[in-house]
Amino acid sequence: YFYHLPQAEREERSELLLHMSKAPKDEAQLIGLLALHDGYFRWCFDEMDGGDHDLQYLAILCAERAGADEFLEEVLLDCEVADVLKIETLRMLYERNEEADVGLVLCHIYRRIRIQPIRIGRKKKKRFVCGYAKIASKFVVINDAYAGKLRRATEAFYKTMEEKNCLDLVNNDDVAACVIFLLSGLKELGSDANAIARAFDADVNAVQKILAVITDSNEEKRNEID
Numbered sequence: 001y002f003y004h005l006p007q008a009e010r011e012e013r014s015e016l017l018l019h020m021s022k023a024p025k026d027e028a029q030l031i032g033l034l035a036l037h038d039g040y041f042r043w044c045f046d047e048m049d050g051g052d053h054d055l056q057y058l059a060i061l062c063a064e065r066a067g068a069d070e071f072l073e074e075v076l077l078d079c080e081v082a083d084v085l086k087i088e089t090l091r092m093l094y095e096r097n098e099e100a101d102v103g104l105v106l107c108h109i110y111r112r113i114r115i116q117p118i119r120i121g122r123k124k125k126k127r128f129v130c131g132y133a134k135i136a137s138k139f140v141v142i143n144d145a146y147a148g149k150l151r152r153a154t155e156a157f158y159k160t161m162e163e164k165n166c167l168d169l170v171n172n173d174d175v176a177a178c179v180i181f182l183l184s185g186l187k188e189l190g191s192d193a194n195a196i197a198r199a200f201d202a203d204v205n206a207v208q209k210i211l212a213v214i215t216d217s218n219e220e221k222r223n224e225i226d
Helices: 007-022 025-037 040-046 053-066 069-077 083-095 125-139 146-163 173-184 193-199 204-225
Strands: 100-106 109-115
Touching: 007 025, 007 040, 007 053, 025 040, 025 053, 040 053, 040 069, 053 069, 053 083, 069 083, 069 100, 083 100, 083 109, 083 125, 125 146, 125 173, 146 173, 146 204, 173 193, 173 204, 193 204
Parallel strands: none
Antiparallel strands: 100 109
């Protein structure tokens, strides 16, 4: 339980968390240990005038950077935490690209999520991992079977773009996420590539260029088999 903090102390805590979110990893981890010990992360969710989602998101961001996984697990299981914040927490865990097993309460229903890393090369790896994380964190919670589909689609997508020397066409996370969704076979957003690109805030032209490369590559492979 936290009493209502004076405004000056509230601002001081918020400024520390803001600094931590931008500090180098080593410094962030050191500050994070102190913040966790002093209850800063829990304060963001438990203060009497709570409900500030921006402050709660900042706490999640800092806790992830600090490696405070026990706190993150508490957030994922807390039925009073907004679902959108839990999805963001899950996205951050997917971005680590490490195997993990976490519990999640979403829409008051308990789920067990197994996070599996994608296996791709080093060039432009972060864009693909971040794109995969954006999709997986939103759709694996709907259906466990989507986990394998999304992972395989991401790895095949990367392999094709690497073979065609076209990795630079994947110019941001949103474009990567959009193409991964289209290649995975998920139907929740329909099948219109342009409409889906807009839904992901992805550059429609970039998405179409990538799809053209993938189509040409598939045609070449079919011709080789014939």
